[in-house]
Amino acid sequence: MDHSCRGVTTMDLLDQPRKVFVNVLKSGNIVLLLLWHILHLVLSILYLLREIFRAFQSYLITNGYVKAYDDLNLDRVKYLGIVVDSDEARKTSNVIELLEWLSVIGVKKVCLYDREGVLKKSKDIFIERFGSAHLPSEDSKNPPLLSKKQMEFEFVSPIDGKEAVAKAANLLFKKYYADEDSEKPFFTETYLTKALKTLGHVESDPDLLLIYGLARCHLGFPAWRIRYTEMVHMGPLKHKKYGLILKVIHRFTKVKQNYAIYMDREAYEIGRPVIQKAGVEHKIDFIESHALHALPKNEGSFDYAFVDVGKINSINYHERITKLVKVNGIVVYDNTLWFGSVAQPEEMVLKEFKEGRVSIIEINKSLTADPRINISTVPVGDGITICRRLY
Numbered sequence: 001m002d003h004s005c006r007g008v009t010t011m012d013l014l015d016q017p018r019k020v021f022v023n024v025l026k027s028g029n030i031v032l033l034l035l036w037h038i039l040h041l042v043l044s045i046l047y048l049l050r051e052i053f054r055a056f057q058s059y060l061i062t063n064g065y066v067k068a069y070d071d072l073n074l075d076r077v078k079y080l081g082i083v084v085d086s087d088e089a090r091k092t093s094n095v096i097e098l099l100e101w102l103s104v105i106g107v108k109k110v111c112l113y114d115r116e117g118v119l120k121k122s123k124d125i126f127i128e129r130f131g132s133a134h135l136p137s138e139d140s141k142n143p144p145l146l147s148k149k150q151m152e153f154e155f156v157s158p159i160d161g162k163e164a165v166a167k168a169a170n171l172l173f174k175k176y177y178a179d180e181d182s183e184k185p186f187f188t189e190t191y192l193t194k195a196l197k198t199l200g201h202v203e204s205d206p207d208l209l210l211i212y213g214l215a216r217c218h219l220g221f222p223a224w225r226i227r228y229t230e231m232v233h234m235g236p237l238k239h240k241k242y243g244l245i246l247k248v249i250h251r252f253t254k255v256k257q258n259y260a261i262y263m264d265r266e267a268y269e270i271g272r273p274v275i276q277k278a279g280v281e282h283k284i285d286f287i288e289s290h291a292l293h294a295l296p297k298n299e300g301s302f303d304y305a306f307v308d309v310g311k312i313n314s315i316n317y318h319e320r321i322t323k324l325v326k327v328n329g330i331v332v333y334d335n336t337l338w339f340g341s342v343a344q345p346e347e348m349v350l351k352e353f354k355e356g357r358v359s360i361i362e363i364n365k366s367l368t369a370d371p372r373i374n375i376s377t378v379p380v381g382d383g384i385t386i387c388r389r390l391y
């Protein structure tokens with residue numbers, strides 16, 4: 001299972017090999033043709049082996065041979081998102097089986113999404129079978145056992161994505177800008193969130209998003225709903241495995257996802273109301289320490305790190321942090337334009353910026369010389385430098 005999320009679509013994946021194949025066919029070269037088939041065979045065998053391994057692993061977990069999976073801490077998966085490739089979503093029986101498993105595991109709230117809104121169209125089927133919303137509460141014939149099965153659903157489709165944002169923008173425009181005399185505020189995320197709420201498009205973010213399909217991307221699931229969500233690609237729905245879902249949920253509940261490290265708690269307290277308002281406080285482990293001493297040890301396991309450690313110090317972090325993030329992970333350094341002083345001739349720099357300027361230039365030098373990363377300096381705020389780990 002791969003946690004990285006690259007924007008590759010299935011089309012891109014298949015187009016290139018197809019072109020090569022057509023060219024080979026045209027040239028009529030037997031050797032090339034043979035090589036092509038051998039390559040195909042090798043890949044198929046590797047894929048098969050992987051499937052066998054996954055099936056075996058799932059078998060062990062499902063049958064309780066792995067003790068760790070016996071008691072899952074579902075408190076950390078209050079809201080589970082499921083993204084399904086639209087073609088696969090049409091096979092309702094597969095989706096029903098998946099939901100059956102989730103209800104057995106004990107998941108209470110599920111968000112279902114596919115790019116063409118197929119699942120939304122058949123929502124009545126799912127609600128009738130698993131939902132709690134539409135069951136009359138006075139129905140005393142329901143045995144207590146059944147209540148375990150009841151799940152709460154949200155159905156998301158493209159109209160909740162870009163279309164919703166367009167509508168929200170329109171609403172904001174009408175409210176603040178269409179009328180000459182009204183005040184014209186500078187729009188921030190808060191405005192958009194409010195407008196989306198007015199249009200009925202805001203629920204909480206899923207804690208964990210399981211993505212079923214060939215493409216390794218989130219298939220257009222609304223981006224503002226996955227700001228603090230862990231995404232896991234599960235492969236095609238038709239190859240889904242009960243044991244592997246247990247494994248992913250177990251891993252999610254055991255691994256600490258988000259760290260905030262700062263030297264004094266007071267500073268963290270300033271930001272805390274905002275974190276609370278975003279409803280993500282329970283996902284953050286605050287550590288009061290000098291960051292260099294407290295950096296986690298699990299190298300290669302983080303998606304993202306933001307470094308705001310004072311100009312003098314950044315360079316000490318570069319080595320450690322680069323190793324902490326995964327390949328394709330992102331590290332962002334703050335204040336890398338240092339009030340513009342990095343671009344000024346030295347004699348013009350104000351005294352209070354001098355020391356910082358020198359170290360920022362040093363950091364920039366070591367970042368640009370590092371072959372493991374690709375960087376981009378973006379002039380927002382006081383300048384941020386975004387690094388992507390290449391290997």
Ligand SMILES: *[C@@H]1O[C@H](CO)[C@@H](O)[C@H](O)[C@H]1NC(C)=O
Pocket residue numbers: 336337342360361364365368377
């Ligand atoms: C960073 O280094 C690159 C390459 O040497 C250079 O082009 C760029 O101007 C530098 N940026 C800063 C902010 O020093």
Ligand SMILES: *[C@@H]1O[C@H](CO)[C@@H](O)[C@H](O)[C@H]1NC(C)=O
Pocket residue numbers: 374375390
């Ligand atoms: C990294 O950046 C360099 C130029 O700065 C570019 O030539 C190279 O293609 C980039 N590599 C990747 C993998 O994007």
